[in-house]
Amino acid sequence: YLVPHRSPTSTALRSEPEIVSVPLAEGRNYPIYIGADLLNSDSETLASHAKGNDILIVSNTKIAPLYLARVESIFKSAGKNTYTCILPDGEEYKDLPTLNLIYDEALKNGLDRKCTFVALGGGVIGDMVGYAAASYQRGVDFIQVPTSVMAMVDSSVGGKTGVNHALGKNMIGAFHQPNCVFIDTNTLETLPDRELKSGISEIIKYGLIRDAPFFEWQEKNIPELLKRNPTIFAEAIKRSCENKAEVVAADEKEAGVRATLNLGHTFGHAVENGSGYGHWLHGEAVAIGTAMATDMSARMGWIDESLTARVQSILKLADLPTELPGDSPMTTEKFLSLMSVDKKVANGVLRLILLKGELGNCVFTSDFDDNAMKETIDLYVSMIKEKAAKTN
Ligand SMILES: NC(=O)c1ccc[n+]([C@@H]2O[C@H](COP(=O)([O-])OP(=O)(O)OC[C@H]3O[C@@H](n4cnc5c(N)ncnc54)[C@H](O)[C@@H]3O)[C@@H](O)[C@H]2O)c1
Ligand SMILES: O=C(O)C(=O)C[C@@H](O)[C@H](O)[C@H](O)COP(=O)(O)O
Ligand SMILES: [Zn+2]
Numbered sequence: 428y429l430v431p432h433r434s435p436t437s438t439a440l441r442s443e444p445e446i447v448s449v450p451l452a453e454g455r456n457y458p459i460y461i462g463a464d465l466l467n468s469d470s471e472t473l474a475s476h477a478k479g480n481d482i483l484i485v486s487n488t489k490i491a492p493l494y495l496a497r498v499e500s501i502f503k504s505a506g507k508n509t510y511t512c513i514l515p516d517g518e519e520y521k522d523l524p525t526l527n528l529i530y531d532e533a534l535k536n537g538l539d540r541k542c543t544f545v546a547l548g549g550g551v552i553g554d555m556v557g558y559a560a561a562s563y564q565r566g567v568d569f570i571q572v573p574t575s576v577m578a579m580v581d582s583s584v585g586g587k588t589g590v591n592h593a594l595g596k597n598m599i600g601a602f603h604q605p606n607c608v609f610i611d612t613n614t615l616e617t618l619p620d621r622e623l624k625s626g627i628s629e630i631i632k633y634g635l636i637r638d639a640p641f642f643e644w645q646e647k648n649i650p651e652l653l654k655r656n657p658t659i660f661a662e663a664i665k666r667s668c669e670n671k672a673e674v675v676a677a678d679e680k681e682a683g684v685r686a687t688l689n690l691g692h693t694f695g696h697a698v699e700n701g702s703g704y705g706h707w708l709h710g711e712a713v714a715i716g717t718a719m720a721t722d723m724s725a726r727m728g729w730i731d732e733s734l735t736a737r738v739q740s741i742l743k744l745a746d747l748p749t750e751l752p753g754d755s756p757m758t759t760e761k762f763l764s765l766m767s768v769d770k771k772v773a774n775g776v777l778r779l780i781l782l783k784g785e786l787g788n789c790v791f792t793s794d795f796d797d798n799a800m801k802e803t804i805d806l807y808v809s810m811i812k813e814k815a816a817k818t819n
Contacts, residue, residue: 443462444460444461444462444465444469444472445460445461445462445661445665446458446459446460446461447459447461447665447668447669447672448672449584449585449604449672449675449676450672450676451604451675451676451679452679455604457604457605457606457607457608458607458608459583459584459607459608459610459668459672460472460473460607460608460609460610461579461610461612461661461664461665461668462610462611462612462661463611463612463613463657463661464611464613465609465610465611465612465613466494466497466498466501466572466609466611466613466614467497470501470504471505472609473498473501473570473572473607473609474501474502474504474505474507475505476543476570476606476607476609477502477505477507477543477545477568477570477606478541478543478568478606479539479541479542479543479568480506480507480508480541480542481507481508481510481536481538481539481541481542481543482502482507482508482509482510482542482543482544482545483509483510483511483512483529483532483533483536483538483542483543483544483545484498484499484502484509484510484511484512484544484545484547485511485512485513485514485529485532485544485545485546485547485548485552485555485556485559486511486512486513486514486547486548486552487513487514487515487516487548487551487552488513488514488515488516489516490516490547490548490549490552490574491511491513491547493574493614493617494547494572494574494614495511495513495547498545498547498572499511502545510532510533510536510538511532512528512529512532512533514528514529514552514555516551517551517705518551518591518699518704518705518708518709519703519704519705520551521551521554521555521590521591521704522590522591522592523590523592523599525555525590526555526558526559526590529544529555529556529559529563530559530563533559533563538563538567539564540564540565540566540567541567542567542568543567543568543569543570543606544556544559544560544563544567544568544569544570545569545570545572546569546570546571546572546573546583546605547572547574548572548573548574548575548578549573549574549575549577549578549582549622550573550575550577550578550581550582550583550709552578553571553573553578553582553583553588554582554587554588554589554590554597554600555588555589555590556569556588557569557571557586557587557588557589557601557603557605558588558589558590558599558600558601558603560588560603561588561600561601561602561603562601566603568606569603569605569606570605570606570607570608570609571583571584571605571607571608571609572609572610572611573608573610574614574615574618575615575618575622575623575626576615576618576622576623576625576626576627576630576660576664577622577625577626577629577709577710578626579610579612579615579626579664579667579668580626580629580630580663580664580667580668580671581626581629581667581671581688583605583608583610584608584668584671584672584675585604585671585672585674585675585679585685585688586602586603586604586605586675586679587600587602588600588601588602588603589601591700591704594700594768595696595700595765595768595769595770596696596699596700596704597696597770598768598770602679602680604679608668610664612657612660612661612664615655615660616655620653621708622708623652623653623655624653624710624711624745624746624747625708625709625710625711625747626710627649627652627653627710627745627747628691628710628711628713628714628717628742628745628747629667629710629713630645630652630663630667631645631714631717631741631742631745632688632690632691632713632717633666633667633670633671634741634786634787635690635717635738635782635786635787635789636687636688636690636780636787636789637670637674637687637787637789638666638670638787639785639786639787641666641670642737642741642786642787644662644666645663645741646737646740646741646744648662648663649741649744649745650744652745653745653746671688674687674688683791684791686771686778686780686791687780687789687791689771689780690716690717690720690780690782690789691713691714691715691716691717691718691719691720691780692713692716692780693716693720693766693769693771693777693779693780694715694716694719694720694762694766694804695709695712695713695714695715695716695717696712696716696765696769697716697757697761697762697765697766697769698712698715698716698751698757699712700765701756701757701761701762701765702755702756702757703756710747711747711748714742714745714747714748714749715748715749715750715751715807717738717742718738718739718742718749718750719803719804719807720779720780720781720782721734721735721738721739721782722735722803722806722807723779723781723795723799723800723802723803724781724782724783726796726799726802726803727781727795727796727799729781729782729783729784729790730782730783730784734782734785734786737786738782750807750810751807751808751810751811752811752814753811753812753813753814753815753816753817753818754815755811757807757808757811758808759801759804759805759808762804762807762808763801763804771791773793776793777793778791778792778793779791779792779793779795779800781795
């Protein structure tokens with residue numbers, strides 16, 4: 428079905444935090460705070476969202492040396508007992524054995540149902556800590572302190588939590604909403620360029636699925652995002668969070684419209700799994716998947732050439748991959764078998780998010796031409812083979 432548009436907004440960040448609300452049903456609203464240096468200037472706000480006395484802060488070996496001491500001191504200053512759990516870094520550790528380390532730490536310290544888990548890191552940490560919180564003693568509170576672009580614009584918002592399985596991406600998980608999302612944009616200063624670009628992939632997604640004015644803004648401002656212009660970044664984060672909050676509020680548990688946030692993900696998740704978790708960053712795989720979904724939409728005559736060209740151009744402007752390289756292990760069979768276990772499959776039928784009509788319109792549908800999907804996959808696999816032939 429067709430997805431409603433959002434109305435255009437434009438706001439530059441003020442010096443105090445911006446607050447985007449995620450207006451869930453039954454009064455379960457929660458705030459997303461966005462601002463520069465919030466971990467220093469607005470620490471009481473963060474601490475106020477932890478209700479009990481015990482706080483388990485979970486981070487990874489890369490982020491902990493940068494920000495853990497600050498976050499721990501915020502909760503200590505608020506009189507909380509703090510515990511920490513430092514996981515190995517990387518998508519390849521977004522799995523059940525690593526998740527178990529969080530439960531170990533919580534149990535070892537006797538944390539009860541009134542404790543709060545704090546996710547300090549990128550999307551991997553956020554998804555894992557969220558799921559640990561959803562399942563520990565059948566559910567405890569958690570707070571998201573995202574430190575990557577990907578986590579700030581997408582993963583920390585909306586309560587999709589979980590871990591990967593060898594046979595499929597994010598296959599084990601739960602919907603569990605955080606008490607708040609606390610975004611200190613200054614943490615992006617230490618984020619490597621490759622990770623920064625990966626997050627831009629999901630920013631582009633919002634424009635394509637529902638927010639044409641935001642897409643047009645991105646066409647002008649992506650060079651500034653790559654230069655890390657703080658004002659432009661703050662606006663991109665805010666508009667992304669607004670889009671995500673609206674979609675999640677409309678369909679918290681993905682009965683329909685929320686699935687549109689999966690544009691490019693059916694192909695992209697197949698690429699992530701099929702190449703070995705951690706080889707591609709999530710946003711890179713989504714960029715390739717978005718190029719594939721666009722190609723397929725065009726093949727069916729659902730979008731015109733100029734929109735296809737704009738999608739290709741914006742992904743290239745963000746220096747994101749749009750094809751697989753010559754050494755990619757992806758084959759047509761791998762694509763088809765991995766896509767057949769996608770979570771959007773219903774009663775054995777695959778549903779995809781495809782672009783249709785003008786910029787900013789998409790559909791979530793099983794009513795597509797199978798041949799077009801196979802032709803797209805064949806094209807992308809043939810490009811791998813062509814590149815491999817050239818290097819040999
Ligand atoms: N739940 C959702 O709705 C949702 C949405 C999008 C993505 N995701 C998931 O998020 C994950 C990808 O997230 P990601 O791109 O943040 O990957 P990530 O968590 O692996 O972080 C990327 C890399 O950057 C490092 N890093 C993060 N912040 C840093 C900082 N401020 N300074 C220095 N290094 C920093 C991390 O340690 C890691 O090495 C995937 O598993 C994806 O499935 C979930
Ligand atoms: O929040 C959502 O809904 C999304 O689909 C956001 C995606 O960007 C994200 O990658 C999500 O984790 C994918 O979910 P999945 O259900 O396809 O595993
Ligand atoms: Zn994603």
